[in-house]
Amino acid sequence: MPADGDPGSEAATRALLVELLGEFWRRGWVSGTGGGICGPADGGGLLLAPTGVHKERVRPDEFFTVDPADGRVLRSPERADLRPSECSSIFCLTHRARGAWSVVHSHALAAVLAGDVAVAEGADHLAIRELEMLKGIPGVSNVDTHLVPVIRNTPREPELVGQLAAVLADPRFAASRAIIVRDHGAYIWGDDVLEAKRHTEVYHFLFEATVARRGRHMEERA
Amino acid sequence: MPADGDPGSEAATRALLVELLGEFWRRGWVSGTGGGICGPADGGGLLLAPTGVHKERVRPDEFFTVDPADGRVLRSPERADLRPSECSSIFCLTHRARGAWSVVHSHALAAVLAGDVAVAEGADHLAIRELEMLKGIPGVSNVDTHLVPVIRNTPREPELVGQLAAVLADPRFAASRAIIVRDHGAYIWGDDVLEAKRHTEVYHFLFEATVARRGRHMEERA
């Protein structure tokens, strides 16, 4: 299943992004044309899937290349009916704030329910603790309490940018590689595509475990 | 995995329907020979799977073509032992009322449990709110409360037609692309097959999220 070819080439990155979109779709992390992923293009751009399409059906030649400095489209796919994902401004912001070359946008139910746990606890973040899987995040150990910011959803994704910039600058969340958007999902990133994949698997596990352990009390309070 | 060939041809539609039946079966949305899907045939007909067969085993040459004006069979598969799906009258009605060229009939447990939530709340519909995934339905935003009609089950599927016609004409449900049938499942549609697929993924997510959030209170009331 792994993508073949030179792992450092843009062609290999495009193949890997396609493979991961299929995998995330099979797990219910992207669905209904929602969710997505970006990765590094040759020359310093970000490869970005088109909007409004079934993400598991995106082909390697259908990515846009955007300039992470300003979101400007550097290169478009040949298919004239495609437009770049609404995630563009958020992916570019995360790249500039954290140096992330790959960002995943998840629409998983576990991320939505994890946001509900934070809301029920009256917090602007999800506090995750007592889980070995925390060690999958750089600099975090299994004896730490790891804080993931939770922001409010907005009618359009670019309108999330202000809140995102605030939590990316908040020192309480310096270790987090994820931001939960209430009622919506999560953004999860890494230095490269395989690190973003690892963090995506790690945070989905952490969300599921936290919901399984604390979701009950949330509902009893509701 | 995507079906090859000219995406507008009937052969491509048949291949896509077969692919989606397999996918829906793997997800538990069609099973036990129940559930189904229709799509556009050349010349204005609807392609309809046979009844009583394992839907993930239907072959591209085993669809019936029916006239959506009256449900009359225009073309039958060569296999003489096949009969058209019982969904025919409902699929044709949905086409006439909403212009849908593709309708999915789901037997998912999440649709049954979503119907239970509506019943427990004493409503003739499921009110869905505070979910980004609502944006997957045309004209609906994530700040809307979206109403999906819930009708009673009947001994035979064609007997659902009266209730279906009533809710399709009800202005409260004008935005809905889905109808839940209590104890049974849901009908979900779109302008074409890929839109019906998108709506199918979207509504199953909405059903699962609503059951996860509100199902508990339902049971406590029960």
Add this chain to the structure above:
Amino acid sequence: MPADGDPGSEAATRALLVELLGEFWRRGWVSGTGGGICGPADGGGLLLAPTGVHKERVRPDEFFTVDPADGRVLRSPERADLRPSECSSIFCLTHRARGAWSVVHSHALAAVLAGDVAVAEGADHLAIRELEMLKGIPGVSNVDTHLVPVIRNTPREPELVGQLAAVLADPRFAASRAIIVRDHGAYIWGDDVLEAKRHTEVYHFLFEATVARRGRHMEERA
């Protein structure tokens, strides 16, 4: 994925049994070398998987052929280290009592939890009602209350035979194509392999739906 070749031949049956064992394993209905399936051999025998092997790894030439009249082995696979499944006596009994040419032995968690529901309700059966999926069982409609017998588990599978014979003869359970064994799983059958597959999907859905609807009250009573 469907097995190729003449659907009536024993070679096609062997291929189909192998395919279904793989599918049931992916769904968690057979696992840990437990569970199984039988189907018709040429000449009136039953094809039976070997015991103690990973069922999704059984090859088409590794089935035993047994005489359903008395369970005698008519034909053994070439691999000398294989022994016939412990299900043999139960599969043969079900064949004789109900004419079933295919019986599935499921180890699904949903079957175990469905048995718990019956126990919590103080009944020797699971009463299933208000589900369209009931129509997947011959002669049963969605307005019927369908009774599935629930028997006690025993240290060895052949010791179940007495209880099985009793419930197969009990007129309350004449419509059932399934028997639940507490703490263990279920036997589910059909006239042929594809009907047994349909009933297997149908009953697993019915078990899951019943546990989702009634399992909570069971636990509150516990």
Add this chain to the structure above:
Amino acid sequence: MPADGDPGSEAATRALLVELLGEFWRRGWVSGTGGGICGPADGGGLLLAPTGVHKERVRPDEFFTVDPADGRVLRSPERADLRPSECSSIFCLTHRARGAWSVVHSHALAAVLAGDVAVAEGADHLAIRELEMLKGIPGVSNVDTHLVPVIRNTPREPELVGQLAAVLADPRFAASRAIIVRDHGAYIWGDDVLEAKRHTEVYHFLFEATVARRGRHMEERA
């Protein structure tokens, strides 16, 4: 899907380990580069996956060979950037204490929640009973109460060795082929790779069933 070739050769073992890592990853038992498996190398060593890599992407030529007597690396893969898994000391200890030639390290949520059940019950073990699946463990019957030790998690996996040695020597746990690590997962072993696979499926079922049956009461107590 089964690995081809001579089942006794090291090449077949490497192929089987790769196949099982993919399977365990699809089931969520290894994820986020965590979890793993070892198996027998020619000449008495243990084949060990590298650390910090996506386990479903490990290739047959990327295993280390370690001496189970002392954990010394006997043979390294050609890729110079790989290091042996942190599980090495635990896998070697389990081999020496129990003769296991294959050990699985699971990061499954069900194992974490099973540990929570034991903690909620104030026990240093999980008591599993009334499940046919217990017969998948050598010497255990479905009328036994089977005790699986539960140990505390530590910041680094090698630091688990002391607790592991204690429970491996504890006569209460002589029949167990698994050790649960709280907040972390489980180690599960067998005489060979296929027996370890069987025990892995069996214990995950036992964990899921026990959490489904007793997890509710745990949370009510919390």
